[in-house]
Amino acid sequence: MTSAPDAAVLEETHGPVRLLRLHRPDQRNALSADLIRALRQRLDAAAQDPSVRAVVLAGDRKAFSAGADLAALQQLQHASSEANRQDSQLLADLFQQLYTGPLPVIAAVEGAAVAGGAGLACACDLTVAGESARFGYTEVRLGFVAAIVMVFLLRAVGEKHARELLLTGRLVRAQEAWRMGLINEVVPDGEAERRALDLAREIAGGSxxxxxxxxxxxxxxxxxxxxxxxxxxxxxxxxxxxxxxxxxxxxxxxxxxxxxxxxxx
Missing domain, CATH: 1.10.12 (Lyase 2-enoyl-coa Hydratase; Chain  A, domain 2)
Structure with missing residues (x-):
């Protein structure tokens, strides 16, 4: 199964594994409202398909996801408090769906996973990253707060590492992210998706x-x-x-x- 090339999220089926690929390459897979809705719909469809037992979430070689769509965020500065709340809730609902839905999800990260993009990978069950991948919660550098992703980061790495990442806003390489417990495996560049699919197939052997x-x-x-x-x-x-x-x-x-x-x- 494949998706139209202009879709915000592309889809492939590999036996019992559904591969979902973020597809806004010109925007470094920034998390627009349309992309978030498309990803939620794809996750729902996978959960409702009895032949699917695991999901792999991937970006592309240049970026897993750059986080929030800053152009859309700028526009929302002039929107009502209710419009901003609804937009925030949309992202929170996606993270909750990833974290608590019925299907295990493995993130395959190449390139940058920044801000909400790092949170997206963090909310998955397992994360595999290419050795040049970078992770960072850079919101404080924009005067923003990593409020939603913080919920999942604290669970993943504990308070000390979470404080370091959130307060400095610095980017860390895959090896340091692994040391912190933010990711599960570091593989050669270009191999993250293949390894994630292997892990997903292994998991899919379970009930x-x-x-x-x-x-x-x-x-x-x-x-x-x-x-x-x-x-x-x-x-x-x-x-x-x-x-x-x-x-x-x-x-x-x-x-x-x-x-x-x-x-x-």
Whole structure:
């Protein structure tokens, strides 16, 4: 499956993996409202397709995403508070969709991932970057606040590294981003997408029910106290034992064969 070349987000299907490519090359894949809506629609379509078990999110060789569309942001300075709130909520909804949706998402970063673009990669489950890729939360240099992406950055790297990145606004190379825990792997330039697809295929070998439930737990456990978390985890553990996929997974293991997961789980 492919998309029209003029679409803001291009789409390819690689077996159980859906590749979504940001496609505003002249604007370095800046996050316009149209691109955000297109990406949300593509993510929804992938989630509703029972044959898809993982998503790869990519940009191009020059830039993963330069963050907010500054021309649009300048225009919004003259808009109402409500219009600005709606525009901000659109981005927040995309990040939440990436972070809590049913499908695992792997970011493949080449070039620059800046501001909201760095946040976009941060909200994905895994991030693979080419060795020349750069990451930065540069909002303070524009008099802006990285308010939405901060929610995900703090979860990814902890407070000390988040303070360093957010307060300095400096760009870091892929190797330093890896050291901070912002990304999972550094690969040779030009190899990020291939590696992300390999990881996505590996993840796609799991049960879609188990993958979705694991992602749900990962998103809610950090906000729970110990006792609340254990009660929740025990309930999930008990429910999982009743699912068809658990029964199939155990049977496949004992019978030394690949599992046959339900298509519509």
């Amino acid at each position: 879609r029910t188990a993958l979705a439930t694991t992602r749900e737990m990962l998103s809610v456990l950090p906000g729970m106290g110990l006792q609340e978390a254990l009660r929740y985890a025990a309930g999930v553990n008990a429910w999982t034992r009743t699912t068809h996929d658990l029964q199939e997974g155990v049977a496949a293991f004992l019978e030394h064969r690949p599992p046959r997961w339900t298509v519509d789980d």
